[in-house]
Amino acid sequence: MRTRRSNLALVGLPGVGKSSLGRRLAAQLNVPLLDLDRSIIASTGVAKDSVEGIFAREGEAGFRIRERSAVAALDEVTPPAGGAAAALGIGRIVALGGGTLVDPRNRWVISQCARILWLDAPDAVIAGRLRTARVVRPLMKRGDPEETLRTLRAERSRFYAIGARLESKKSPGTLAAPAIELLQNSPRGGGRHLLSAALPSGQWDLGVGIATESLLRVLRTRNARRVVLVSEPNAERAIGATIAAALKRAKISVTPLTLKSGESAKQLTVIDEAARTLAAAGIERGDLIVAVGGGALTDTAGLLAALYLRGIDWVAVPTTLAAQLDASLGGKTGVDLPEGKNLVGAFHQPIAVIADLDALRSLPTREIVAAMGEAVKIALLGEDRLFTLLEECATRIAAGDASLHEDGTYAEIVERAGWWKCTVVAGDEREAGLRMSLNLGHTLGHALEQAANYKGILHGEAVGYGLRAALTIGQELGVTPAARASRALALLDALGLGVAPRRESPAALVDATTRDKKVAGGKIRWVLATERAFEIRDDVPASLVLRAATQMLAGSGGKR
Ligand SMILES: NC(=O)c1ccc[n+]([C@@H]2O[C@H](COP(=O)([O-])OP(=O)(O)OC[C@H]3O[C@@H](n4cnc5c(N)ncnc54)[C@H](O)[C@@H]3O)[C@@H](O)[C@H]2O)c1
Structure with a gap:
């Protein structure tokens, strides 16, 4: 069972110093270090092989298949008795390749068996190290390394961001102590984050068992004291009631608003009635709507957020597969008319979309x-x-x-x-x-x-x-x-x-x-x-x- 997360996975851009920090951390915590690239190289059986050699013989696709197997083979490692490693529950350091987390299945496995630390530094600092490194990295052969790093950062930050971020210009070999301190202060939540994308339109988090912790994080950054929790009976059973209880425990006042399930909620009369409920409850501009439900619910609650007081912020917590992969993303909100579907609506982006895959377990196959x-x-x-x-x-x-x-x-x-x-x-x-x-x-x-x-x-x-x-x-x-x-x-x-x-x-x-x-x-x-x-x-x-x-x-x- 991969549930203890006794590995510490180091992730970050190529050249940022994962191996170097890994060696220091392993020495300081007295735990083994596994360099994933090295175990992939060892798997080929070719003498004096290298990542470049595998790329040349098998292409990137071949390398990625080997990488997936190496990740799938990661197991739990018992931490040493006593000391910082025991307190952190860490039995091994794993330095991942720069692209390992790009594969969703690798993230799926790693999020189960490892805590994740994102080692980061400004692109100029990483590029400077790459230019003076003894080993010439493939990255250096692709033109301006800083430009390449910028592109990689844009492509990969959403994957690295599932880990605790340690950003420093200092040499990675000197960062073991700050890394340990960061881990000590990072909450070990029960959820597994798979994606954390900071999009211009808002935050998009995907994971398992993450709804409450992600939502609380978003609400704290907004200093939100009061939310309207818009949901419907099926979504409430799946996840809404748990969210409401957690918000109350966090001393956030919750005004519940339960709509009808399914498409019958997507009506102007529902918006009318809901807006009046908000007005009667004294909901103000600084308050937020949290919409917990399928696409019909998020479409309706999003339109309510767009219209009430000429627009208040909202967060979508989609609870159906259709809403997670489509309806909650993109900021289209709306209701139906007898004359046609979605004929009345507005573009109103949620400040965050929090997709918790746990919510899908109660969904009927249909x-x-x-x-x-x-x-x-x-x-x-x-x-x-x-x-x-x-x-x-x-x-x-x-x-x-x-x-x-x-x-x-x-x-x-x-x-x-x-x-x-x-x-x-x-x-x-x-x-x-x-x-x-x-x-x-x-x-x-x-x-x-x-x-x-x-x-x-x-x-x-x-x-x-x-x-x-x-x-x-x-x-x-x-x-x-x-x-x-x-x-x-x-x-x-x-x-x-x-x-x-x-x-x-x-x-x-x-x-x-x-x-x-x-x-x-x-x-x-x-x-x-x-x-x-x-x-x-x-x-x-x-x-x-x-x-x-x-x-x-x-x-x-x-x-x-
Ligand atoms: N805004 C957009 O960009 C966009 C895109 C695609 C679809 N949509 C809209 O989304 C709607 C369809 O979304 P949908 O398929 O999620 O339908 P839905 O919201 O009607 O939900 C389907 C059913 O699942 C139930 N349900 C919700 N969460 C559940 C859970 N976790 N466990 C068990 N049951 C649960 C609901 O009560 C409902 O009966 C349509 O109205 C469509 O027009 C909007």
Whole structure:
């Protein structure tokens, strides 16, 4: 069982001095040091091998496979009896490679068996050390090292930031004492952090059992004394009640607001009533809304936050897979009208999104499978590793295999899909261009939800149907290559999305598409998949839409 976290994993940019600090810490704490790169090199059996040698023979992909095995083999090590190591519960120091934490599965394992220390220094300081080092690092061969370090920092900080950060310009060999002091003062929370991204739009934390500690950290940085905890019965049972109790223990006043479960919360009348509850409770601008629930809840609570007092801050704690990998990210909030879905809303970014994978354990399999509609959409837009991952585990997902919670699969799906969305949103928050791509599969998907009166079909299930129709249209217009479409359709079949025939009328669906938010100048803008990206087309003939809708509603029967 990897639960004691008796390893201390040192992480940080290449050249920052992890090995050097590792040696000092190991000596001072009287524990062994494991240099992960060295154990990877030893695994090849090649005399006088090196990381560069492995890269040259096996490519980076080969090295990363070896690295994953070395990480998977990490075990717990009993700390020595007595002394600082015993007090810290540390039995071994592990110096990781600069890129080890990039792999979500490595982070999954390391977060189970190790405490993490992020050794950091200004880029100029690290670059200076690299320039004068005896061994020439590969990094030095890639042009200006400071520039390379800046790029690596932008790519990797969200992974390193799951650890306690020790930043110093001093030589790493002199940092053992400050490192030990930092560890002594860092709370050993029960949660396992997997990602901590400081995005321009707000913080995004992902982990297991992290909801309470992450939320309290965010609220403390805001000096928040009072929050409105907006939730709904299922999410309250899963995690909301625990959060409320922890907030009260932390002496933060909680005004609870329980909405209806699911899509029925997404109504203007609900916003009206909720805003009046906030006014009656004397909620002020400095107070925050904490939204704990699925996408319907975060959409509604986010709109309430956008409108009340012309906007107050809010935090999203998504409790469904669909909300964790999609709905809670990106700052779109809204409610439905009888005329169409999400027709009233606002862009209002939460100051933090805290995705705790523990909340997903009570989700019915149907909800998990439905969430895959959005994940397949992201895969189709070009997240290739997500595409492969979904193909590898689609039948297990469809069967409700609970081990997917344990082996890091759901964590990886949330991270890959969520990060893709965050990147798209960062480039186009108000949906002037790139963000439109996220509507792939949604034109007929939303139309289907509306035709079904938002009953009996989940959002992600409707997206699954909508993706099939978009693939039909894309193929007929020569936008979507046949091989790409058939790979996506096979994945949807394996997941069981869009398989069963539906009773809605194709003509009613086509009519509903004319009220879609993407209509411009009376023309519907269709997002269609290309080989690894998307194209927007406003010239799709109505006859083709009708044919695609008819075919989509017939279902695939799962036979491909
Ligand atoms: N804002 C956006 O960018 C965006 C993106 C995608 C989807 N959405 C919206 O999100 C909504 C769909 O989200 P959803 O799929 O999360 O649906 P949902 O919020 O309706 O939740 C689905 C069901 O799961 C229950 N539930 C919630 N947490 C649970 C838990 N931990 N354990 C057990 N049950 C739990 C809910 O009570 C509900 O019955 C739609 O309204 C859609 O339009 C918004």
